[in-house]
Amino acid sequence: MEIAQVRLLVTDFAACYRFYADVLGLKPQSGATEGPYEKFSAHTGSAGIALQDRAMMAQILRELEDAAAGHRSLVVLRVDDLDAYCAEITARGATLLHGPAPMTDRMRVAHLRDPEGNLVELQQWLLLR
Template identity: 65%
Template sequence: MELTQIRLLVTDFPACYRFYRDVLGLIPQADDERGPYAKLSPDGGSAAIALHDRSLMTAVVGALADAPAGHRALIALRVDDLDAAHAELTARGAAFLREPVALGDRLRVAHLADPEGNLVELQEWTRALPA
C-alpha cells in the first residue's frame, strides 16, 4: 500500500484554493481555482495537499454527512524560521489563531485556519529527536 495524497473535502473550492496558493504560497499542479480538484505542494515537491469539491465527492460516493462543523483536520507544515514565516503569511493576509509559541523543548508552532476551518500548523523544529 502506498499513500498518494490526503484530500480535504471543501465546500467553497475557490476560497480554499486561493488560501493555499496565495496565503500559504503552495504551488498548484495546474492553476485553476474553479476546481473541482487541485493538488498543491510546497516548492513543487512530491508531498501535497489536495482539495476536492465536496459536492462532487458526494455524487461519487452517494452520500456524505453535512459539511463538518469546527476543526476537522490539521495540516502540519515545517518551516525553517517560524517568525519569518509568520511575518510573511501575516503580510499576505493570514489571521493566526495562535502566535508562535514553544511546544515542548523541540518544537515551536503557530496556528491558523483555512476558509473551511481546517487547522494549519506551522512548525519549526528547534532540535532533532534523539537517534
C-alpha cells in the first residue's frame, strides 16, 4: 500500500486550481483548469495534492450533495488488490460506503470513513499512465 495523495474537495475549482498552480507553484498533471479533477505535485513521482469537485464526489458516493458538502478532504491509499484488501479490512471491522467499483477505465475504488468521519478512498490502478 502507498499513500497516493491527499485530495481536497472544493466548490470553487477554478480558484483553487489557480492557487495551487499559480500561487504555490505546484505542477498540474493535466491542466484541467475547470475540473472536475486535477492532481498537483512538487516534482515528478511524488505523492501529491489533488482537487476534486465536491459535487462529483457526492455523486460517486451516491449521497445528497448537502451531505457531502461538509467533507473538505479525503486520504487516498493505493493498493495492489482492491477486492482482497476490502475483504481484509471489513473482516477487521471496516464498513465500506461504496465499492469496490470502477471509477474510470484506469482504476477501481472503494470508500469508507475513519472513526472521525473523514473520507478514505482505496484505489487500485488497472492501467498505468
